[in-house]
Amino acid sequence: MILVWDFRTGVVLSKLGVDWGQKIAFSGTQQIVSFNDFNSSLITINIYDTLKGTLPRYGQHSTSGYGRLGDYWIHEGCLRSATSSKKDGKCVVIIREFQPTSNRPDPVVGSFPVPPHDGVFSFSSVSFHASFVTETEVVILDVRNSETLLREKARQPFYRPQGYFSPNGHFFACGTRGQDIFVWKNTPTGYVHWSTITPRLQFLGFSFSPAAVSILTWGPGKIQLLHLEAHDVASPNKFHNGSENHLVTHSTDRTRIATVRRGKGVITVLDSHSGDLQQSIDTGMLIQDIKIVSDAIFVTDGHKLVNWHLKPGLAHNVRNARKGTVDMTLFNRPVPCSALSNDCSKIAFAGKEGSFAGTMGSLAELPRYVAAERKTVVTICNINAPNTAVPNNSRHYLDLYMHPHLLNARLIDTHTINPRVAEYGHDVLNIRFSLDERRMLLITGNVSSASCSLELGLTEDWRIGDVIEDGTDPWSRTDSYSSDGCHVGGGSQWVMDSRHRKLLWLPPSWRTLFPYDIQWIGNSLILLSGVHPEPIIIEF
């Protein structure tokens, strides 16, 4: 079915009860042409009357041998298409003009033999340039003289290899599997690299604006507008599932903030008011969590727990850090995800069944830590997928282990995780203790996107209590609010106070759909998203 609206009034003018087209285009205002190129040797073309509507007026005709459709455009009121066909090792770009009132074969108005190339074909009706894109290479030719204008090996594999010429013919762009957009500019000497744009949001498709000032991308749940600039716009981390978010912790008096990117090793300690750098600590670890307790910062990488002394005030040699007294092995091998409670009295970890094996013995090392710091490590959690070979309906468990005497771990509780939260194939990306340490937040997801969150209550004796939230409205959680009730909604452009008055406008790149991308420390909002080179701290 094809629906046609009057764009100004929004009224549906016609409903064409016809088989759908993969691609449709207007031929003037009276006809719509639908193209179906289901395979490389056949393109089906239907021409419909736009306003009369219900049936194809001009019938349906199929033509074989057109090859791949590269572009279609209006030329002096007639629709033209460019297709490439390859036969006997030769390649021809053919321009045809569709005659809506005639059932004769559509005339060929141009035929351009070009050197054969593999890849997906695109065409610019403005420049008469053709592109052939494979996963590993892009080639652009001038079809009128077969001159090669660009031949470039892909620095990253091209995504669904497809190139796009801008409507004005000035640019050409390809998306990569790494979610970059490479843009080349059409110059008299050929195509030259113009910019590499790294969108912050995942995209499935994109298109140039008519004047090639912007690129619009669309993807899972988001559209974004990108400015076409003549330089590379780097973003250190564009895949966004929270697994490389920034970790932020603060001193008890909130004068210092320490931050590190999850999975990296250099901790930065800042003055929380001025943002000035106080200390930099290269831990040499792939950090999973950090916490400040009095004058030390505790670090875990899911394998060891280590602390470093913090220096008071501004330090001249910010890289000079002294290791503390704690340097202990928690587990025989790193667990994928671990988290420290705010006073470092507890550690939670998540891992699949296999990675949990053999950890019990090493836990006997914990008393050394207790003896040294007079602290109690009592809680260990394990996300346990009992049978990962069973897809979809496998049940995930949260197991809670307690070590009252810090020598012999024992299972004290098991909780079945909401199947929506822990779908098969998803991992636990993040665990976070609430400030009052009565709740735990678990984020699950896959490599490209976070899926759900689960918030659990902990009882007085550290058993798993009720499920507080299972991702239905995570923004309603108490940790989404500052101590004064300031809050920011999912995707919202405003931070608002407790009376819903607007306090601060957030630029598009600072907005987030995920509540675990923000953290309130007192009345400071911290945007943790890993797409930013550093955490964004806003004082209210």
Add this chain to the structure above:
Amino acid sequence: MTVTQTQIQVPAGVDTLLHTTTECLRFVTEFFEVISQSAPHIYHSALQLVPHSSMVRKLYSQQIHSPMPRVVTGIPTSWDSCTASASVASKVGLAVWSPCGQFVAVCFGDDIEVRDPNTLEILSILKAPLDDAKSALELLSTIGVPLDAAEATARSLCFSPDGRLLACSYPFPW
């Protein structure tokens, strides 16, 4: 040699002036959403969030208000490529520019959202009367015809050359 622009001094020279003009255009584009709501946001929001390397910050830094809230860390060093983004209801979709570049039509599901090309705000929604077609699909699926109404999303979207008509194709044969 300098050229006076109200209260600021812009070093003259074609490149510098061109760069300054480009920066100002970028400033307006980036913060159009908030400035269009209230002009004082130029000082309250926009100038505070301008990248460190921007000529606009260098020229107007004295006029940046120091209000609460205050950004402690995270001001970008250079302009971000993303000038606007918006959430949509569905995971996959289509988007197309109007020929004049004044509108963006976005289809994530059945209906078409017409959005502003600078802010991506929704300007209007074109309703797609597909209830009958989807009901028919569901009816067919109950008698064993393998059709899934939930999967029946739009496949192609286009404007007429004069921008007056918009068409969308759906995978229903009626």
